[in-house]
Amino acid sequence: MSRRAVITGVGVVAPGGIGTKAYWKLLSEGRTATRIITHFDASPYRSRMAGEADFDPVREGLSPQEIRRLDRAAQFAVVAGREAMADSGIEFDQLDPGRIGVSLGTAVGCTTSLEREFIVGSDRGKYWEVDQSYAVPHLYDYFTPSSMATELAWTVGAEGPVSVVSTGCTSGLDSVGYAAELIMEGSADVVVTGGTEAPLSPITVVCFDVIRASSTRNDDPTTACRPFDKTRDGLVLGEGSAIIVLEELEHARARGAHIYGEVAGFASRCNAYHMTGLHPEGIEMSDAINIALKQARSDATDVGYINAHGSGTKQNDLHETAAFKRSLGAHAYKTPVSGFKSMIGHSLGAIGSLEIVGSLLAFEENLIPPTANLHEPDPECDLDYVPLVAREAKVNTVLTVGSGFGGFQSAMVLKKVEGAGR
Amino acid sequence: MTRAVVTGIGIASPNGLGPTAYWRATLHGEAAIKPITRFDSANYWAKIAGEVPGFEAGRHLQGRLLPQTDHMTRLTLVGTDWALRGAGVQPNDIPDTDIAVITAATAGGYEFGQRELQKLWHQGPEYVSAYQSFAWFYAVNTGQISIRHGTRGPGAVVVSEQAGGIDSIGHARRQLRKGVKLALTGGMDSSLCPWAWVAHQASGCLSRNNNPRRAYLPFDRDASGYVAGEGGAIMVVETPESAAERPGTRIYGEIVGYAATFDSRMPSREPGLKRAAELALRDAGMDASEIDVVFADAAGIPELDKAEAEAIKGIFGPFGVPVTAPKTMTGRLFAGGGSLDVASAILSIYWSAIPPTVNVENPVPEYELDLVMNEARHGKVKAALVLGRGKGGFNSAMVVREYR
Numbered sequence: 001m002s003r004r005a006v007i008t009g010v011g012v013v014a015p016g017g018i019g020t021k022a023y024w025k026l027l028s029e030g031r032t033a034t035r036i037i038t039h040f041d042a043s044p045y046r047s048r049m050a051g052e053a054d055f056d057p058v059r060e061g062l063s064p065q066e067i068r069r070l071d072r073a074a075q076f077a078v079v080a081g082r083e084a085m086a087d088s089g090i091e092f093d094q095l096d097p098g099r100i101g102v103s104l105g106t107a108v109g110c111t112t113s114l115e116r117e118f119i120v121g122s123d124r125g126k127y128w129e130v131d132q133s134y135a136v137p138h139l140y141d142y143f144t145p146s147s148m149a150t151e152l153a154w155t156v157g158a159e160g161p162v163s164v165v166s167t168g169c170t171s172g173l174d175s176v177g178y179a180a181e182l183i184m185e186g187s188a189d190v191v192v193t194g195g196t197e198a199p200l201s202p203i204t205v206v207c208f209d210v211i212r213a214s215s216t217r218n219d220d221p222t223t224a225c226r227p228f229d230k231t232r233d234g235l236v237l238g239e240g241s242a243i244i245v246l247e248e249l250e251h252a253r254a255r256g257a258h259i260y261g262e263v264a265g266f267a268s269r270c271n272a273y274h275m276t277g278l279h280p281e282g283i284e285m286s287d288a289i290n291i292a293l294k295q296a297r298s299d300a301t302d303v304g305y306i307n308a309h310g311s312g313t314k315q316n317d318l319h320e321t322a323a324f325k326r327s328l329g330a331h332a333y334k335t336p337v338s339g340f341k342s343m344i345g346h347s348l349g350a351i352g353s354l355e356i357v358g359s360l361l362a363f364e365e366n367l368i369p370p371t372a373n374l375h376e377p378d379p380e381c382d383l384d385y386v387p388l389v390a391r392e393a394k395v396n397t398v399l400t401v402g403s404g405f406g407g408f409q410s411a412m413v414l415k416k417v418e419g420a421g422r
Numbered sequence: 423m424t425r426a427v428v429t430g431i432g433i434a435s436p437n438g439l440g441p442t443a444y445w446r447a448t449l450h451g452e453a454a455i456k457p458i459t460r461f462d463s464a465n466y467w468a469k470i471a472g473e474v475p476g477f478e479a480g481r482h483l484q485g486r487l488l489p490q491t492d493h494m495t496r497l498t499l500v501g502t503d504w505a506l507r508g509a510g511v512q513p514n515d516i517p518d519t520d521i522a523v524i525t526a527a528t529a530g531g532y533e534f535g536q537r538e539l540q541k542l543w544h545q546g547p548e549y550v551s552a553y554q555s556f557a558w559f560y561a562v563n564t565g566q567i568s569i570r571h572g573t574r575g576p577g578a579v580v581v582s583e584q585a586g587g588i589d590s591i592g593h594a595r596r597q598l599r600k601g602v603k604l605a606l607t608g609g610m611d612s613s614l615c616p617w618a619w620v621a622h623q624a625s626g627c628l629s630r631n632n633n634p635r636r637a638y639l640p641f642d643r644d645a646s647g648y649v650a651g652e653g654g655a656i657m658v659v660e661t662p663e664s665a666a667e668r669p670g671t672r673i674y675g676e677i678v679g680y681a682a683t684f685d686s687r688m689p690s691r692e693p694g695l696k697r698a699a700e701l702a703l704r705d706a707g708m709d710a711s712e713i714d715v716v717f718a719d720a721a722g723i724p725e726l727d728k729a730e731a732e733a734i735k736g737i738f739g740p741f742g743v744p745v746t747a748p749k750t751m752t753g754r755l756f757a758g759g760g761s762l763d764v765a766s767a768i769l770s771i772y773w774s775a776i777p778p779t780v781n782v783e784n785p786v787p788e789y790e791l792d793l794v795m796n797e798a799r800h801g802k803v804k805a806a807l808v809l810g811r812g813k814g815g816f817n818s819a820m821v822v823r824e825y826r
Contacts, residue, residue, distance in 0.1 A: 044547055097686060098697060108559060109530075118539050121620060125543030129465050130536075130616045132623055140625035140813070143618070144528045145560065146583040150814030154687045159694055161682040162816060163589055164581035166527060166560035174578060181596060187681070203539055206547045207555040270523060270568035270577035275490070275556045284574055287519060405556045406565025408577055 005180040005191075006417055007260040008252050009088025009245030010357045011080035013196075015051035015238055015344045018060065019083060023354075024361045027369035028390050032222045032343045034236045039200045047214035049221040050200050051238030051345025055079075069138050071110035072198035074148045076241035076350075081155045081192060088245040089257060090190065097159035101188035102152050105175030105195030107168045107349030107404070109145030112201040117142065152192060152243070160188040169311075169404030170268065171195055172242070172352025173412055177266035179246045189248045195353035196241035205237065211276060213313060223373045225346075227310035227339040228317050228385045230378040235311045238345025242353035249417070260360040261398075265296030265413035276405050278315045282323030285401060288411035289327040292399070296413035300328040303335055303413075304395035305368050307359045308385075309403045310339020311346055314378075316403060321381045323401070323409075336393065338386040342372040352402045356414065359398040363416050366394050426595040426677045427825050429665050430509030430658030431765050432501030434610060436472035436651050436752040440504055445769050448777040449798045453751045455634040455649050460614045468623055469632045471614055472651025472753030490553040491566065492531025494612040494652070498563040499570055501610050501656040506571065509658035510668050513572065516604055520664075521573040522597040523564045525656075526586035526609035526757035531558040533615035567606055567656075575602045583812025584719075585682065587654060587760025588820050592680035594659050604660035608761035612652035622650050625813060627723060635781050638754075640720035640747050641727050641789055642782045648722040651749075654758015655765035662825070675768040678805075679706025679821030686815070695719070695817040696733035699807060702819035703737075708805065710737050713821070715776050715794075717763045717808040720747035722754075730809065731789035740790035743807075744799060748777040760810040760818065767806035767822045775800045 012019060016026035016033030026033060034051045042048040053076070057067045060079045070078065085092060092100065117139055121130040141147035145164050153162045161182055165175040172195030179193035208214040215234035217224040226232040252259055269284040293300060309320050324332045340358055341351065362368050367390050374387035398414045431441045436454035438444030447454075455472050463469040479488060479496040482503065491499070535558035541549040556562055564577045576597050580589045587609040594607035613622070622628055629637040629647035638649040665671045681701030683694030703710060716738070719730055734745060748766055749755070755762055770776055776799040785793050805823040812818075 046547075097691070098683065098694075102684070107561070115539060118536070118617060119543055121617070122540060122543070125540040125545075128536075128540065128616060129462060130620045132466055132620050135620045135624040137624065139621045143532075143613075143621035143625075144581065144583055144813075146528070146581045146586070146812060146816065147814055149582070150816075153684050153815065157686065159684050159686050159691070159697075162582065162684040163586070163682070164560075166579045166581050167564070167577065168556070168559060168561040171561075178578070178593075181600075185596070185599075202547070203542055203550075203554070206542055206550045209547065210550050210552045211555055213555075268576045268578065269519070270565070270574055272518065272568045272572045272574045275553075275562075275565055275569065287574070404561070405559070406561040406577070407568055408561065408565070 003184045003186060004249040005183040005246050005263045006249050006252050007244055007360060008247045008257045009084040011083025011087060011243045012357055013053055013055060013076040013080045014240040014354060015053050018055060026343060027358050028367055030370040030372050030388055030390055032372050034224055034345050035221045045205050046209040047216055048218045049224050049236050053240050071113040071142055073106060073110060073196045074151050076198060077104060077148055077152050077196035077243060078155050080241040080243040081152050084243040084245050085156060092157050097157050099160055099189040100156060100158040101160040101182050101191040102149050102158045102162040103175045103179040103191055103193040104149045104152055104164050105171030105349045106145050106148060106164060106166055106197055107171050108199045108204060110142035111204060112198055113142040115201045115203050156192045167408045168406045169348050170352060170402040170408040170410040171349030173402045173410040174268055176244060176353060176356060177412060180263040180266055183246060183248050189251045191246045193246050194243035195350040197347045197350035198239045199348050200237060200239050225312040225342045226373040227312045227342050227371055228378055228381040229374045230376050232312050234313055236345040238347035240347045240350050240354055242357045244353060259417045261363055261414045262417050264415040265292035267291035268408060268410040271407035271409055273407055278319040280318045280322060282319045282326060285320060285323035285403060285409040286326035288409050292411040292413045296415060298397055298413055301331045302397045303399045305362060305398045306335055306337040307355050307398060307400035308337050308339040309401050310341050312341060317381050320401060321383055332383055336368050336386045336391060337383050338369055338371045355400050359400050359414055362395060366392060368393050424599045425662050426598050426659050427662050427665055428657050428659055428674045428768050429671050430505035432505035432656040433765060434474050434497045434501050434653040435762060436474055436653055448748050449775055451778045451780045451796060453780050455753050461616050466619055468628045470634050470637060470649055472649060474653045490557055492534035492557055494531055494610055495563055495566055497612060498610040498656060499566060502567050502606055505656045505658045510671055518572050518574040520575055520603040522576040522594060522602045522605040523567045523573055524578045524590050524594040524605055524607045525563045526590035527560040527579055527581050528583055528611055528756040529613050530560045531562055532613040532618040534558045536615050536617035582816040583814055584754060584756055584759050585810045585812035585816035585818040586757045588810045588818035589682055591764055595677055598661055603664035606656060607659055608656040609757035610654040610656060611755055611757040614652055638722045638750055639782050640722040641785045641791060641793055643784045643786050645722050645724050645727055649753035651753030651755045654755050655761040657765060673825045675771045675822050676825045678823045679703055681705055682818045684815045693729045695730060695811060696736050698817040698819040699733060699737055699809060702821050706821040708821060713743055713805050713807045714803045715770060715806045716743050716745045717767050717806060718745050718747045719809045719811045720749060731791055735790055741792040744776055744794050745791045746776055746794040747779045750780045763808045764820055767808050770803045770806055771824045774802050
């Protein structure tokens with residue numbers, strides 16, 4: 001009997017609210033949480049908006065030591081991780097720690113802390129030879145993002161396989177795919193997985209400015225991210241974390257756990273095309289979708305909802321629309337498609353996991369969150385993008401996709417598990 | 423179960439470029455830890471490193487790639503070219519979707535990142551390179567390899583500090599089991615710039631001894647930390663069936679076991695390295711008595727050395743297996759270190775010789791390790807165990823064996 005990986009706990013830190021409930025409220029109401037950046041003075045930059053999380057580490061129960069030690073992204077992961085652990089109902093200290101793993105996605109790691117410390121050590125970039133006497137004790141933890149997996153592993157008491165998976169903007173999907181592989185191959189029974197990102201600092205904003213990937217609709221930040229709309233003009237950054245407790249199916253059943261769904265299929269593809277560009281035909285994303293569906297033993301016609309990458313750039317919209325059609329054929333036109341980045345922005349390595357959690361909640365609530373800000377559909381994007389208002393629908397199979405710098409294309413099939421309690 | 427064999431090895435090490443030069447130097451115990459030349463170390467207390475000498479990226483890569491790549495990406499791309507050449511893989515030999523790219527990273531393209539941070543804060547946002555969006559991030563090497571060689575199979579990047587070089591190869595083997603024919607895998611790393619150096623110093627793991635022969639002394643009573651280096655190995659790992667489609671392909675060895683564990687923060691718990699090694703042996707279906715050499719993690723930090731010695735002794739018994747650490751010649755190579763150790767283990771099997779540990783003069787007697795010191799040991803090596811640890815609690819182990 002082959003081993004299957006199911007989701008039994010979720011936790012979220014997102015723009016618009018901390019916790020899974022607040023997150024679902026935002027998504028289901030189709031509200032947006034993008035705004036003018038408040039974390040720092042963004043006035044010198046081309047794009048000055050982001051989906052910011054109103055996150056108070058003290059209120060979220062982090063200790064003074066944790067607050068000092070941890071980058072904001074690591075703080076998100078710990079808070080979301082604690083929610084996911086509690087939600088799963090697993091008594092982690094009763095498990096064999098060697099059978100617990102961690103797989104955490106992040107695209108840019110602790111960049112925010114690194115930039116802050118760079119400014120001090122180099123005296124605002126004046127010196128190439130950064131002054132060693134200003135190094136903070138945790139600088140090395142910021143240097144390598146594996147420190148965040150360490151922190152999450154400590155939080156859950158893991159002694160099994162632990163790592164960060166960092167594949168740019170598909171990290172949040174790929175980390176969960178990696179976790180599912182650990183469970184299916186038998187290396188762990190429980191893997192705490194997901195993604196975290198707190199990239200809102202000048203260097204990250206400038207990265208997207210200089211390649212003109214981000215929106216300049218600074219006068220209307222709440223509607224700036226407009227996937228599949230002909231007035232779209234780029235992505236809006238975001239931040240947040242979603243942590244997922246992934247568990248072997250029989251392990252979950254034995255304790256009568258509530259099961260949100262199964263990671264039934266996952267595949268990633270390199271597009272071998274361009275570090276930041278996408279080929280409009282969407283062949284590699286389509287390949288990833290086909291393999292994920294095959295692994296899930298699902299037909300294209302089983303897919304009841306597609307959670308799109310929907311970053312708000314024209315090249316992405318055309319790319320994934322083509323990929324959906326290539327893989328699902330005529331069924332693509334009948335399948336609701338929506339993009340959460342319209343509401344919470346693009347949190348790089350976290351967003352894939354946030355999208356997984358939102359998709360699982362769509363199972364729970366029989367409701368498909370909409371694509372916000374979609375008033376004037378781009379005629380070249382001719383699928384059903386669920387504009388503006390959530391739609392009631394009973395969905396048993398979700399396809400969620402991601403696309404990232406480096407040419408990464410990922411697809412995951414989530415399935416409802418029959419007899420899953422609650 | 424799908425088997426995974428190594429058919430190509432690309433190496434950039436402080437003591438040699440390419441597997442032949444590297445292996446010759448390593449068997450001769452040629453140490454390459456030297457005073458830093460890549461930046462002015464006058465204002466830093468740590469002044470030595472393992473730098474890869476004589477690497478001229480412009481001789482190997484097209485000019486257009488240079489402005490968009492960090493040093494570590496250039497090493498990676500050239501290393502990958504060498505690995506593919508060694509494996510005799512020509513474009514179109516293998517369907518592009520049947521090739522996976524799985525690399526390890528620790529800190530990304532840090533020197534590139536420092537330059538752009540400086541431009542942003544000293545000159546202004548309009549001076550930041552258009553390549554900053556990807557040149558420094560952790561995923562860059564996998565993406566660039568895929569583009570350079572037109573590979574359209576799975577891609578991934580694992581980050582588990584200095585254990586990642588082993589983990590990437592373990593994940594590549596997973597991809598073969600899921601159906602790809604060939605994987606380009608391993609790690610090449612470099613973070614020798616002032617901004618990275620300040621972080622290395624802050625790790626608390628670098629030796630404060632600046633004598634290249636006395637700084638990095640794992641298992642020695644004078645162990646005082648490690649020396650940072652750059653480089654690593656990229657390998658071609660494929661199924662034997664895939665290798666057989668190219669007649670005459672040399673098979674260096676086989677990857678037969680892999681496991682990763684993690685250390686709890688609770689001091690009452692036993693460190694996970696021994697468990698990783700046992701799980702890797704079990705995965706290989708092998709007994710400890712079948713292992714001819716252990717390539718140690720060799721942290722060079724007394725308590726970590728002790729823990730590793732206990733793990734090795736616990737599995738093999740006192741003086742029960744030859745143990746070596748050729749990284750004493752190069753310094754620790756971060757994401758590249760574990761991969762280079764796996765490559766060295768494979769080369770040991772292929773060339774029937776165990777490379778030495780250098781500079782260690784006074785091994786701690788209580789460790790009861792059969793440390794291969796100063797001189798290579800020649801003789802049949804059928805199987806090797808490679809151990810790696812990463813700061814924060816990461817443990818990885820890999821078993822490699824001669825291909826039969």
